[in-house]
Amino acid sequence: MPEGPELHLASLFVNRMCEGVVFSGAVEKSEVSKNPEVPFCCDAYCIKAQSRGKEVRLTLSPIKSENYNKRKVSKDQSQQPMNVVFRFGMSGFFRFTAVDDLPKHAHLRFYTNETPRKVLSFVDPRRFGSWQPHGIWQPDRGPCIMFEYESFRENVLSNLSDKAFDRPICETLLNQKYFNGIGNYLRAEILYRLRIPPFVKARTVLEGLEPEDEEKKIVKQEITVSETADTSKKKGIEAETPDLLSLCHTVPLEVVKLGGKGYDPEKADYSTFQAWLQCYCVNGMNSLWDHNRRTMWFKGDPGPMAPKGSKSPKAKWKIQKDDHDYTDAKKTKRKCIDKAAGEKPVKQTASKRVKKETKTSKPQSGSKTLKSSNKRVKAEPADEIKKPKTVPLRTRTNKIKGQNGEEKIKEKKSVTCRKERTKAKPQRRSGGAKRGRTR
DNA sequence: CGTCCACGTCTAC
């Protein structure tokens, strides 16, 4: 769930689920996690959450009450609240379940004092996420794009001489020192709204923007289009087009407004988010790897700083957007991709990506299948449903798969590129081997 | 069964 909106939704989730709930005992960490233990233990405490950009902070507060902690009242050094700051990596999220339903990959757990007990878990399958006990907002991260808009804007515009702005705008947008909360799907959606070519120098795009941004009332932008149009007519004021920094604020807030649904293909209503996406993973859009080999989705011209010979990664699961068939759009599907890919991909992107050492590590926490293994209902009529649950959008009728198959066109070409993944073989065995590095 | 890809940092050459 990891971009600003998802982190914020996670904080809302925690506050909603934990309101009035009393937690008790020690905080428990999974065996496999390399993150630090959280040295907090209390007979009765509550949990509150707050988000800032791509971080979430939980505050564990001992409950003062004669009912709780009575025996140690004398202990003047009564426990103080503790902050734990989380980063979600690529796959982190919070869950609140019965103890018996502890999710797989629940790496940090807070237990309630109920009976039966329940547990708030930080779940993180890939373990790229992290937490810091006694944590503070990471100092190098800038103001939150959603909830510290004015200082965010100020921070960017007063530092345009920083070499961070020498890079293509799409890469600078991932720099958390200036865009705390923007991630890969947001950069695509934001640039797409303004049709800004992603590989144009960031400074070029940003210089000239007004520091204040006073005239455009952010609130106004949340009104429906028609309404806005109306208003501007009445007042005779031309509704100003939001600039890039304004969209860095409002676009993420749109996702927050979608509610429980952010980027999370596992959720049942993932389709709501999918329907919201206009560019990221949308069929018909172009994509290229940026200089960090992150996929940049865009439409039209990539811009002058596009990595030469960059390939367009093969996207499976592209979203089909036929619904509103405004004019063109549609029919272009896939052709764009071919084009990008076709531009003589100069395999140069060297290779790398070896790995795959099948480690022997066992599924740490319990076996997923245990208890209610039947979770997956599989109600659908087997035979030919194709699994891609992620493609619920209508129109999957004909094309879909077939279109993917289209790769056959230049397949040989792509094949050659792929091929060169030679090199290194897994060294190091799994498990305990590495493990050094603290913090 | 093997390959590729994924919402993000981190840190060694």
Place this chain on the structure above:
DNA sequence: TAGACCTGGACGG
């Protein structure tokens, strides 16, 4: 500017 760090889903053979 490359990997490293991880698991798992979608696909291809």
